[in-house]
Amino acid sequence: MNRSFKLVEFFSDRKATFYTVLFDGEELTEGDKFLNNEQITQNRAFADLKHYFFNMLEKYGAQQQFFKHEGRQHDMVRAYYVRRGNLRWYCVYWSREMVIFGNGGVKRVAKTQDDEHLKESEYAMRWVNQCIEKALEEGRFSVDYDGKITGITTFNAEEF
Amino acid sequence: MDKQKTQQIREEFKQLESPNARLIDKQMEISSQISRYLQQQGLTQKELAQKADMGESQLSEIMRGEGNPTLKTLVKLEEALGQDIIVAPSFHEEQMTRKGFASVLPKDRAFIQSKEREETVVVRVGNKWELKRELTKAYSEEVEYVPGEFSEEDNNVTALVS
Numbered sequence: 001m002n003r004s005f006k007l008v009e010f011f012s013d014r015k016a017t018f019y020t021v022l023f024d025g026e027e028l029t030e031g032d033k034f035l036n037n038e039q040i041t042q043n044r045a046f047a048d049l050k051h052y053f054f055n056m057l058e059k060y061g062a063q064q065q066f067f068k069h070e071g072r073q074h075d076m077v078r079a080y081y082v083r084r085g086n087l088r089w090y091c092v093y094w095s096r097e098m099v100i101f102g103n104g105g106v107k108r109v110a111k112t113q114d115d116e117h118l119k120e121s122e123y124a125m126r127w128v129n130q131c132i133e134k135a136l137e138e139g140r141f142s143v144d145y146d147g148k149i150t151g152i153t154t155f156n157a158e159e160f
Numbered sequence: 161m162d163k164q165k166t167q168q169i170r171e172e173f174k175q176l177e178s179p180n181a182r183l184i185d186k187q188m189e190i191s192s193q194i195s196r197y198l199q200q201q202g203l204t205q206k207e208l209a210q211k212a213d214m215g216e217s218q219l220s221e222i223m224r225g226e227g228n229p230t231l232k233t234l235v236k237l238e239e240a241l242g243q244d245i246i247v248a249p250s251f252h253e254e255q256m257t258r259k260g261f262a263s264v265l266p267k268d269r270a271f272i273q274s275k276e277r278e279e280t281v282v283v284r285v286g287n288k289w290e291l292k293r294e295l296t297k298a299y300s301e302e303v304e305y306v307p308g309e310f311s312e313e314d315n316n317v318t319a320l321v322s
Contacts, residue, residue: 008161011170027162032169047178052225054174055184060192065205065223083226 002127002160007153010101013057017147019100021128024157030102030124034089039106045085052082061096070112070122076132077125079104088118090125092132097147100128131160188225190234190245195223197241212240 003023010020010031020031028036040046056062070090071077078093080101089104103121112118132155135141141151178184198208209219214236221227222237229237238245 022161028166028169029161032166035173036165036169047176048180048184050173050176051178051181051184052188055188060188063192063195065191065195066188066225068224083221083224 002157004157005128005131005155007100007149007155011053011057012147013054015059015061016057016097016099018057018062019098019149021100021102021124023124030121034101034103034105037103037105040087040104043085043087043106045082045087048084049080049082049087049089053080062093062099063096064093067091067093067099071126071129075126075129077122077129079122081107088112088121090121092125092129094143095147097145098143098149100125100132102128128155131155134160183228184225187222187227190227190229191223191225193245194237194241197243197245201241203241208237208240212236 003025005024006022007019008022008029010018010029012018018031020029022029034040052066056066067078067080069077070079070088076092076094078091080089080091080099081087086107087104088107090102092100092102094100102125103117105115105117105121107115107118109115109118112122132141135152135155141149144150194208197203198205203211205219205223206216209216212219214233218227218229218233219237222229222233234245
């Protein structure tokens with residue numbers, strides 16, 4: 001999954017800016033793939049997820065407690081999830097003002113590793129996290145107080 | 161990137177309406193309120209669960225904005241935090257006015273209140289606050305606000321008892 005990618009704005013409002021990831025050669029961003037996945041759009045909790053999602057953008061910000069830690073210890077990989085429909089939406093959680101959403105799905109297995117699609121979605125976000133952390137160390141990546149990325153948004157795989 | 165397809169997907173997502181919208185709003189409000197108190201008091205969720213004598217997973221569900229706590233559970237949390245989590249708007253309004261805060265009613269409503277011997281009343285006429293009259297007895301009334309029709313006898317004002 002070590003592919004070049006761009007961070008593109010997904011949705012933005014008063015309380016937060018959400019980004020998503022466009023991998024090289026793809027027509028859709030990871031976030032749009034999630035929203036275009038029939039398994040997800042037909043899920044009984046999909047409309048609820050939309051309401052939570054826009055409430056974060058407009059009213060509450062992306063408060064940490066709404067996200068579940070899913071990656072490795074100390075990284076920023078989380079899953080936004082609605083338990084009622086077993087929905088998992090992987091992301092890199094930066095702050096209350098900024099989150100980068102990837103892909104995800106419906107979790108029907110005990111361990112994410114047992115579902116190839118979920119595993120891929122999570123690992124993709126681990127890669128994004130790894131690149132951002134490196135860019136951060138090098139002073140090439142930053143986010144301003146209202147959640148807008150001010151550093152690089154294009155990440156070439158060779159550099160990371 | 162396929163911009164047209166992307167736009168269509170996002171537009172469809174925006175149009176979705178949840179039948180649980182109001183419930184979700186309340187769940188997120190409660191979660192945000194507790195989260196604010198936790199930060200103010202330097203408490204963790206685990207510590208709050210212990211203080212409130214409730215399961216960590218139950219609190220975690222509430223904090224994720226997915227819980228459906230009973231009033232009894234909320235009261236336990238309020239006691240543990242020493243703060244209100246839920247308030248009834250009209251009683252809250254009355255309390256705030258009594259404490260000397262300006263009324264925060266909708267535009268078409270006004271609220272006048274005083275206690276015995278509290279005689280100086282500042283009233284709002286349009287955008288201005290003016291010292292208008294003295295009240296000599298307990299007085300509390302919510303009235304309709306009719307812009308431009310204020311007179312000395314009218315109650316069409318928002319009042320702050322000093």
